[in-house]
Amino acid sequence: xxxxxxxxxxxxxxxxxxxxxxxxxxxxxxxxxxxxxxxxxxxxxxxxxxxxxxxxxxxxxxxxxxxxxxxxxxxxxxxxxxxxxxxxxxxxxxxxxxxxxxxxxxxxxxxxxxxxxxxxxxxxxxxxxxxxxxxxxxxxxxxxxxxxxxxxxxxxxxxxxxxxxxxxxxxxxxxxxxxxxxxxxxxxxxxxxxxxxxxxxxxxxxxxxxxxxxxxxxxxxxxxxxxxxxxxxxxxxxxxxxxxxxxxxxxxxxxxxxxxxxxxxxxxxxxxxxxxxxxxxxxxxxxxxxxxxxxxxxxxxxxxxxxxxxxxxxxxxxxxxxxxxxxxxxxxxxxxxxxxxxxxxxxxxxxxxxxxxxxxxxxxxxxxxxxxxxxxxxxxxxxxxxxxxxxxxxxxxxxxxxxxxxxxxxxxxxxxxxxxxxxxxxxxxxxxxxxxxxxxxxxxxxxxxxxxxxxxxxxxxxxxxxxxxxxxxxxxxxxxxxxxxxxxxxxxxxxxxxxxxxxxxxxxxxxxxxxxxxxxxxxxxxxxxxxxxxxx
Amino acid sequence: xxxxxxxxxxxxxxxxxxxxxxxxxxxxxxxxxxxxxxxxxxxxxxxxxxxxxxxxxxxxxxxxxxxxxxxxxxxxxxxxxxxxxxxxxxxxxxxxxxxxxxxxxxxxxxxxxxxxxxxxxxxxxxxxxxxxxxxxxxxxxxxxxxxxxxxxxxxxxxxxxxxxxxxxxxxxxxxxxxxxxxxxxxxxxxxxxxxxxxxxxxxxxxxxxxxxxxxxxxxxxxxxxxxxxxxxxxxxxxxxxxxxxxxxxxxxxxxxxxxxxxxxxxxxxxxxxxxxxxxxxxxxxxxxxxxxxxxxxxxxxxxxxxxxxxxxxxxxxxxxxxxxxxxxxxxxxxxxxxxxxxxxxxxxxxxxxxxxxxxxxxxxxxxxxxxx
Numbered sequence: 001x002x003x004x005x006x007x008x009x010x011x012x013x014x015x016x017x018x019x020x021x022x023x024x025x026x027x028x029x030x031x032x033x034x035x036x037x038x039x040x041x042x043x044x045x046x047x048x049x050x051x052x053x054x055x056x057x058x059x060x061x062x063x064x065x066x067x068x069x070x071x072x073x074x075x076x077x078x079x080x081x082x083x084x085x086x087x088x089x090x091x092x093x094x095x096x097x098x099x100x101x102x103x104x105x106x107x108x109x110x111x112x113x114x115x116x117x118x119x120x121x122x123x124x125x126x127x128x129x130x131x132x133x134x135x136x137x138x139x140x141x142x143x144x145x146x147x148x149x150x151x152x153x154x155x156x157x158x159x160x161x162x163x164x165x166x167x168x169x170x171x172x173x174x175x176x177x178x179x180x181x182x183x184x185x186x187x188x189x190x191x192x193x194x195x196x197x198x199x200x201x202x203x204x205x206x207x208x209x210x211x212x213x214x215x216x217x218x219x220x221x222x223x224x225x226x227x228x229x230x231x232x233x234x235x236x237x238x239x240x241x242x243x244x245x246x247x248x249x250x251x252x253x254x255x256x257x258x259x260x261x262x263x264x265x266x267x268x269x270x271x272x273x274x275x276x277x278x279x280x281x282x283x284x285x286x287x288x289x290x291x292x293x294x295x296x297x298x299x300x301x302x303x304x305x306x307x308x309x310x311x312x313x314x315x316x317x318x319x320x321x322x323x324x325x326x327x328x329x330x331x332x333x334x335x336x337x338x339x340x341x342x343x344x345x346x347x348x349x350x351x352x353x354x355x356x357x358x359x360x361x362x363x364x365x366x367x368x369x370x371x372x373x374x375x376x377x378x379x380x381x382x383x384x385x386x387x388x389x390x391x392x393x394x395x396x397x398x399x400x401x402x403x404x405x406x407x408x409x410x411x412x413x414x415x416x417x418x419x420x421x422x423x424x425x426x427x428x429x430x431x432x433x434x435x436x437x438x439x440x441x442x443x444x445x446x447x448x449x450x451x452x453x454x455x456x457x458x459x460x461x462x463x464x465x466x467x468x469x470x471x472x473x474x475x476x477x478x479x480x481x482x483x484x485x486x487x488x489x490x491x492x493x494x495x496x497x498x499x500x501x502x503x504x505x506x507x508x509x510x511x512x513x514x515x516x517x518x519x520x521x522x523x524x525x526x527x528x529x530x531x532x533x534x535x536x
Numbered sequence: 537x538x539x540x541x542x543x544x545x546x547x548x549x550x551x552x553x554x555x556x557x558x559x560x561x562x563x564x565x566x567x568x569x570x571x572x573x574x575x576x577x578x579x580x581x582x583x584x585x586x587x588x589x590x591x592x593x594x595x596x597x598x599x600x601x602x603x604x605x606x607x608x609x610x611x612x613x614x615x616x617x618x619x620x621x622x623x624x625x626x627x628x629x630x631x632x633x634x635x636x637x638x639x640x641x642x643x644x645x646x647x648x649x650x651x652x653x654x655x656x657x658x659x660x661x662x663x664x665x666x667x668x669x670x671x672x673x674x675x676x677x678x679x680x681x682x683x684x685x686x687x688x689x690x691x692x693x694x695x696x697x698x699x700x701x702x703x704x705x706x707x708x709x710x711x712x713x714x715x716x717x718x719x720x721x722x723x724x725x726x727x728x729x730x731x732x733x734x735x736x737x738x739x740x741x742x743x744x745x746x747x748x749x750x751x752x753x754x755x756x757x758x759x760x761x762x763x764x765x766x767x768x769x770x771x772x773x774x775x776x777x778x779x780x781x782x783x784x785x786x787x788x789x790x791x792x793x794x795x796x797x798x799x800x801x802x803x804x805x806x807x808x809x810x811x812x813x814x815x816x817x818x819x820x821x822x823x824x825x826x827x828x829x830x831x832x833x834x835x836x837x838x839x840x841x842x843x844x845x846x847x848x849x850x851x852x853x854x855x856x857x858x859x860x861x862x863x864x865x866x867x868x869x870x871x872x873x874x875x876x877x878x879x880x881x882x883x884x885x886x887x888x889x890x891x892x893x894x895x896x897x898x899x900x901x902x903x904x905x906x907x908x
Contacts (some may be wrong), residue, residue, distance in 0.1 A: 085620065117864065245818045304773075305773060307772045307773060327776035327777075328772070328773065328774070329775035332775065338773075340773060342769070343768055343771055345767045346767075346770055346773055347770070347773065349766055349767040349770045350767075351766050351767075352762075352763075352766070356759070359756075359759060360763065360773075360774040361775075372755050372756055372757065373754050373755050373756065374754055374756055374759055376754075
């Protein structure tokens with residue numbers, strides 16, 4: 001009881017100023033022992049800054065923290081670890097060429113013989129159901145398995161508080177279920193967990209309390225179990241969520257894009273080869289490609305944009321015209337536009353003005369270059385049109401692209417392609433790192449565009465997004481694309497299995513086993529997630 | 537307490553234009569100190585090198601003559617540098633251009649006509665382009681670093697020059713001197729301003745710079761070069777070929793260096809001699825950077841470097857400053873401009889060393905972060 005009165009971690013009035021932005025503004029909250037506490041907020045709400053201060057990576061400008069009632073000073077991560085604070089980052093710091101055990105040994109503060117360490121590692125893995133062979137080389141592991149290394153590394157220190165930063169963004173639904181099991185077990189043993197996420201259904205399923213951040217401030221605290229996803233989302237974005245409005249579900253038109261046995265070798269050492277990819281997209285259709293990051297999404301986008309031309313002319317057919325061998329310019333002229341995942345340095349150039357960024361990809365279809373000369377006025381006019389039609393917050397066409405926030409730049413990029421009215425638009429991660437308001441806007445623009453008669457391919461890791469947007473969905477795994485499935489009637493479990501690399505019916509035994517497991521481990525939460533997404 | 541470099545959110549515009557000026561001024565100050573320590577009157581040395589060429593109107597024509605090749609080569613290099621193509625062997629392309637023009641001059645030595653000089657000019661451009669085509673091919677096909685290949689080919693060009701003037705091209709009337717015959721009257725550039733030594737190089741340099749300015753500022757090719765240099769992935773996405781950009785920018789750089797070679801050999805030299813390589817190709821690298829890779833900036837920077845050349849000669853005669861001193865000044869200028877570049881993208885911030893329990897110092901550092 002006494003423990004409950006004294007919170008494990010108490011944060012009081014923490015502020016942190018960055019050049020131009022107040023990342024945390026007098027933030028206060030506390031975490032009880034054994035509590036799974038969510039920090040919920042949009043990208044840029046200040047969640048990461050907050051936990052970096054708790055873990056000692058940054059120092060707060062103001063405010064104090066208390067650890068089991070004592071003032072807490074953490075000047076660096078090592079000090080945090082010695083106090084019993086562990087953290088699992090979104091991006092892992094692992095050496096690809098070393099084994100699991102070697103990676104763990106490198107991250108340990110104290111010295112321990114390899115034998116002892118292996119024993120301890122095996123114990124921890126056993127206790128928390130983290131299946132992993134300590135001898136495996138990291139490069140052969142999946143993202144989910146890599147995350148387990150980081151978790152084991154944190155657990156070896158017997159933490160009293162474990163910070164998890166967006167842990168599920170790279171996991172399949174089944175891996176998420178496993179992770180939640182581990183976290184629940186940890187919490188039941190008294191370890192507090194600070195869980196950072198913007199995925200509402202996960203928080204509803206896992207967390208006891210949620211602190212909601214917006215613009216660096218705490219805007220609310222709630223019990224996720226008592227809230228609906230919609231109510232939490234509205235607290236998170238500070239307004240009401242607009243639903244995607246669709247017209248009549250009209251019948252789909254003729255095939256605009258046909259991809260035919262597209263195979264492509266790896267373009268660099270860490271790339272993924274595309275193997276025999278085939279799909280069709282019809283006029284008015286939004287076709288979704290789900291999958292865990294790094295399974296060939298970037299390669300697929302570049303194959304579609306012409307940055308990596310296909311080996312065969314008929315591998316990509318746009319409205320009857322073979323495109324496979326053509327480069328980006330000719331494909332754009334023919335009506336195939338693309339938006340790559342990486343905004344800065346791929347889709348747009350941060351050091352260039354918005355107007356120049358419009359010239360980058362819209363010069364052919366919008367006539368922004370005449371007899372070799374850039375038509376500055378026409379480019380500015382088109383840029384102004386994008387800014388006003390897509391509500392881009394920018395000082396004008398001459399604003400540097402890099403000065404825009406992620407969401408605004410993404411709106412600009414989407415607007416730049418959509419206003420060219422291509423027959424086919426292929427977008428990768430259209431709302432990655434974008435705030436909910438901008439994401440809703442982009443989703444609506446895509447739906448409108450499809451209804452106006454274009455065909456759209458959305459490549460995304462965000463299953464909720466795909467379920468909300470698409471008519472048809474397929475899954476990419478290790479460069480292979482699953483069969484296309486109509487969104488009505490597809491189950492999240494099935495998608496999850498495909499994302500994890502279990503294909504077709506030849507592996508039914510395996511599939512049944514995992515599927516049953518998933519069912520048992522509370523797939524209800526995930527189903528609910530789907531429902532939420534559709535309703536949002 | 538220590539200092540830390542912190543990346544700026546945006547490139548600092550004032551710094552962009554201030555750093556070249558500051559580099560020149562710091563070079564003067566440090567130069568004055570160094571030469572004072574060496575027993576010269578440092579202040580006078582700096583005055584003779586940097587001011588006399590400007591104040592003495594007799595030296596102006598020398599400035600025009602010296603700056604022309606620097607500007608022509610510098611403009612060509614700056615276009616490549618914009619695309620992150622690092623041709624540092626312009627000296628070799630300059631020699632190759634001079635040799636190609638000489639070859640044409642020797643073949644047509646018995647002929648006359650207005651067309652001889654344009655033909656030599658074209659030969660010079662093609663010579664420079666041919667010399668840079670090797671690194672361009674190796675870079676595009678085999679990903680060989682062009683910094684090494686362009687530089688190495690410079691020494692090949694020097695050897696080729698020596699072979700030709702000591703061997704097949706040696707004039708029968710030179711009394712054993714390694715040099716070619718003097719070009720005929722139609723093969724030598726006329727003086728365009730009566731009573732001076734100013735030849736066609738100076739107006740050509742101005743035209744080249746203006747043309748490059750328009751091309752880089754307004755044309756889609758200039759856009760392509762800047763895009764490839766700034767964000768290669770975005771350039772690929774925008775449909776700009778990296779290989780094509782490497783080829784074209786190298787050919788422009790080589791061609792302009794070759795043109796400068798022709799203008800020199802058909803101008804001040806009037807024949808090919810082993811002393812033809814005068815480091816214009818290397819100095820033009822400094823010119824390109826000091827001019828911020830902008831054609832108009834390159835024009836100004838070419839003038840500044842020409843001042844240091846002419847002033848070096850003045851200082852040599854008036855106060856007996858050794859000739860390599862000029863090289864020292866030029867090198868310092870490049871050093872300071874590159875060091876200054878750091879300030880364009882980064883700012884210097886003082887940080888306090890944090891102790892494990894140093895709550896106060898943490899607060900201070902935090903407050904400072906907040907203030908900046």
